[in-house]
Amino acid sequence: MSNAFNDDLARPAAAEDAGIQPLRDGDATSVADPDLDPAQREWERTDAIDEALDSGVDPADLDTATATSDDPAHIPSDDDEIPAEDLPTGYAQPETQGDDPVIAELGEDGEGDINDEGM
Structure with a gap:
């Protein structure tokens, strides 16, 4: 655990006597x-990068991959942390053979895979 106060500054005696204190460099x-x-x-x-593109620089000459964040629908690149094929897709649905997915998952009685023997 770190000390929030600078060691060279005087500390307030008690919280009720402290009043409003200005932020210091260590507090920001x-x-x-x-x-x-x-x-x-x-x-x-x-x-x-935006300024370079606006001034007419060829996009192929720029390294446009971002390091801290990116559009989730971006084109996969070699420096992605998770391969694109390992990411879940938003359109994946269970195999329902044309039935409503809720009915296929829960069954007509709403009990899923539980049968009379499993109860």
């Missing part, structure tokens, strides 16, 4: 140096 939720923030680097990189 953002990174002090934006160059160390991966999301900020990704944002700036995306802006640079």
Whole structure:
């Protein structure tokens, strides 16, 4: 567990005496140096790619794969963490042989695969 206070600063005596305290560098939720923030680097990189494309640079000359996030419907690339063929598809349905999927899964009585012997 880390110490939230800077060791060289005086600490308040009690919570009721503290009042409103200003945030210090160690208390902020953002990174002090934006160059160390991966999301900020990704944002700036995306802006640079957009500006290059707007100025007429050939898209084949740019490395446009993103590192921290991407459109889920993107074209698969070699640096994806999960191969596209291993991802679940949104249109996969159980084999129902033309019946309503709910009826096929639960059965007419709503009990699924349970039969009289299994009860």
